Amino acid sequence: AYKFWATQPVPKFGEDGDPDTTVEEGPIETHTIEDIPKAPAPLLNGFEWCEMDLTNDSELKEVWELLNGHYVEDNEAMFRFNYSPSILKWAMMPPGWKKQWHRGVRASQSKKLVAFIAAIPVELRIRTNVLHAAEVNFLCIHKKLRSKRLAPVLIKEITRLCNLDGVWQAIYTGGVVLPKPVSTCRYFHRAINWLKLYEVGFSPLPPNSKPQFQIRKYAVPERTSTWGLREMQKKDVNAVQDLLTRYLAKYDMAAEWDKAEVEHWLLHNKKDALEEQVVWSYVVEDAHKRITDFISFYCLESSVINHPKHKNVRAAYLFYYATETGLATPVDKEALKKRLNELVSDTLVYCKKYNFDVYNALSLMDNGLFLEDQKFGPGDGQLHYYLFNYRANPIAGGVDKRNRL
Numbered sequence: 001a002y003k004f005w006a007t008q009p010v011p012k013f014g015e016d017g018d019p020d021t022t023v024e025e026g027p028i029e030t031h032t033i034e035d036i037p038k039a040p041a042p043l044l045n046g047f048e049w050c051e052m053d054l055t056n057d058s059e060l061k062e063v064w065e066l067l068n069g070h071y072v073e074d075n076e077a078m079f080r081f082n083y084s085p086s087i088l089k090w091a092m093m094p095p096g097w098k099k100q101w102h103r104g105v106r107a108s109q110s111k112k113l114v115a116f117i118a119a120i121p122v123e124l125r126i127r128t129n130v131l132h133a134a135e136v137n138f139l140c141i142h143k144k145l146r147s148k149r150l151a152p153v154l155i156k157e158i159t160r161l162c163n164l165d166g167v168w169q170a171i172y173t174g175g176v177v178l179p180k181p182v183s184t185c186r187y188f189h190r191a192i193n194w195l196k197l198y199e200v201g202f203s204p205l206p207p208n209s210k211p212q213f214q215i216r217k218y219a220v221p222e223r224t225s226t227w228g229l230r231e232m233q234k235k236d237v238n239a240v241q242d243l244l245t246r247y248l249a250k251y252d253m254a255a256e257w258d259k260a261e262v263e264h265w266l267l268h269n270k271k272d273a274l275e276e277q278v279v280w281s282y283v284v285e286d287a288h289k290r291i292t293d294f295i296s297f298y299c300l301e302s303s304v305i306n307h308p309k310h311k312n313v314r315a316a317y318l319f320y321y322a323t324e325t326g327l328a329t330p331v332d333k334e335a336l337k338k339r340l341n342e343l344v345s346d347t348l349v350y351c352k353k354y355n356f357d358v359y360n361a362l363s364l365m366d367n368g369l370f371l372e373d374q375k376f377g378p379g380d381g382q383l384h385y386y387l388f389n390y391r392a393n394p395i396a397g398g399v400d401k402r403n404r405l
């Protein structure tokens with residue numbers, strides 16, 4: 001098993017032996033740029049490499065079409081992620097993005113795009129070490145080209161391209177089990193439009209319940225409750241960056257964002273009126289005009305595969321948050337729990353206002369403090385976190401157990 005992954009600089013299952021012993025953290029292997037091939041490995045006959053220029057709307061649309069038809073589905077093939085062109089730009093073009101890290105495969109004759117993989121730069125802190133790393137995502141192969149060992153070719157190619165830019169470590173996530181997760185999270189879902197989720201087969205009707213009981217259970221307050229909550233603006237970037245950096249310091253693994261990254265990830269500036277909003281961010285400003293909290297979510301729709309009535313499900317994903325309440329020493333856990341519940345409940349009001357059907361969150365950061373109270377239920381999806389060419393001790397998921405991403 002793992003014919004390809006066994007050849008890669010990743011930890012193997014079982015190799016660290018006793019789970020109570022800790023390993024020394026660091027790179028698994030080191031190379032120099034001079035050793036890295038300047039040209040890509042050849043592809044199967046009839047296919048060629050290409051660079052996808054996402055600033056070009058027609059190339060962006062090609063990537064969107066490939067992903068829309070062939071990207072990640074749930075186990076029962078009922079839903080498939082449908083990243084909008086706006087969210088693709090947001091996700092793949094943060095500060096420091098590189099065109100050469102948007103790699104495609106075309107059929108040589110038709111020029112049709114049949115496979116894709118992308119990486120973005122990220123400053124990734126693991127405990128006390130900050131890695132100048134890549135985050136790899138959007139690996140996708142056309143359904144007709146599956147199981148031909150093309151995925152390893154794409155992975156080796158993105159590795160080569162990262163290496164050529166002096167990047168030797170990467171982080172990536174997936175629902176599949178590979179050697180070897182550094183952390184694992186579970187997805188949680190909070191129904192907003194319960195009836196639609198029921199109709200598409202996402203939410204079950206519990207025995208002894210009735211649709212109207214479920215609809216009432218998931219009713220959302222009309223108004224937000226936190227004093228001083230407002231939409232985040234550009235003038236808040238410095239304060240939010242400072243607050244977020246201090247908040248994330250308590251986790252064992254987190255991205256480190258500079259101000260430009262905070263602005264990109266939290267204040268998606270729409271370049272033109274046609275572009276859809278991708279991310280929603282709110283701050284709490286106190287009576288002294290200090291930013292004491294912020295919370296954000298982003299939009300990711302899923303296509304409903306072959307449904308007579310519904311074409312898509314609009315999901316909001318809880319993104320980053322931070323609060324001064326969690327930064328007191330010692331941490332007052334009850335106060336933090338109360339504050340996070342208020343903030344998340346307020347975002348639920350906005351999710352409803354902006355027509356989301358479901359609110360998703362992972363079992364990371366301090367989410368365990370509010371998931372149950374806010375009526376999020378565990379889903380069957382897991383998300384595994386992987387590090388490439390970096391040995392690290394496991395990072396536990398869940399509340400207080402220090403992880404993020």
Ligand code: YNC
Binds near residue numbers: 136138145146151172
């Ligand atoms: C996966 N998701 O195990 P072994 S997540 C990594 N991530 O290798 P083939 C995967 N590896 O077991 P297919 C993987 N899925 O023999 C499969 N593999 O060692 C491994 N789905 O290749 C698999 N997108 O080409 C096996 O398989 C080998 O034709 C088999 O293609 C797979 O973006 C795939 O789920 C996933 O489009 C492309 O099924 C295809 O099935 C597909 O015969 C739907 O491949 C979409 C989907 C994956 C979403 C994601 C993160 C990707 C991370 C890749 C690893 C990056 C490493 C770091 C590189 C940079 C380093 C630096 C610096």
Ligand code: MG
Binds near residue numbers: 141145146149
């Ligand atoms: Mg293949």
